[in-house]
Amino acid sequence: MKNTNVIALTALIFCINSYAQQSGAPPAIFKPGSEILAELDEAARNSASAAGVSVTISPGISVRRRMSGVPQYSVMHPYSVEIYRILEGSGTLVTGGLLITPLAEQTSDDVIRTLHGIQGGLAREVSEGDILVLQPGTPHWFSNINGDSITYMESVSYTHLTLPTKA
Numbered sequence: 001m002k003n004t005n006v007i008a009l010t011a012l013i014f015c016i017n018s019y020a021q022q023s024g025a026p027p028a029i030f031k032p033g034s035e036i037l038a039e040l041d042e043a044a045r046n047s048a049s050a051a052g053v054s055v056t057i058s059p060g061i062s063v064r065r066r067m068s069g070v071p072q073y074s075v076m077h078p079y080s081v082e083i084y085r086i087l088e089g090s091g092t093l094v095t096g097g098l099l100i101t102p103l104a105e106q107t108s109d110d111v112i113r114t115l116h117g118i119q120g121g122l123a124r125e126v127s128e129g130d131i132l133v134l135q136p137g138t139p140h141w142f143s144n145i146n147g148d149s150i151t152y153m154e155s156v157s158y159t160h161l162t163l164p165t166k167a
Contacts, residue, residue: 074141089150090127097121
C-alpha cells in the first residue's frame with residue numbers, strides 16, 4: 001500500500017510540474033523608454049497640474065514628471081508607501097515635518113495636501129539615481145525644481161492598517 005501511495009504521489013508531482021512548464025509564466029510588462037518620454041512630453045504640453053503628469057506602467061507603478069513654474073502641493077498619504085527613483089532632473093525634496101494649513105480640498109482618502117509647504121521637514125537635494133522611500137504619513141514636497149522639470153519612477157503600495165484592540 002505504501003509503494004502505491006508513493007508512486008501515485010510521484011506521478012501527481014510529475015504531472016503538476018509538467019503542466020506548470022507547459023503553461024509558463026507571463027512575460028514581463030515592458031514599455032520602452034522612448035515611448036514613456038513621448039507620452040510624458042505629450043501630456044506636459046496639455047497640462048499645468050501641480051501633480052505633474054504621469055505614465056502608468058502597471059498598477060502602482062508610474063513615471064511622473066513635475067514641472068517647475070507650477071505651484072507644488074505638499075502632500076501626505078496616510079495609507080500608502082511611495083518609492084521614488086529620480087530618472088532625470090534635480091530639485092529640493094522636503095520630507096517629514098507638518099503640512100502647513102490651510103489644507104486644500106481632499107481628492108481621495110489617501111491624499112492630504114496644501115499649497116503652503118511643510119514646517120520642520122528635512123530638505124534634501126535629489127538628482128538622477130537617488131531613491132527615496134516615503135512611509136505612510138510622511139509629508140513630502142518639491143520646494144524647488146531645478147531647470148524645467150524632474151522625472152521619477154513612482155511605486156505606490158497601499159497599507160492596510162490594523163489598530164490593536166483593547167482586551
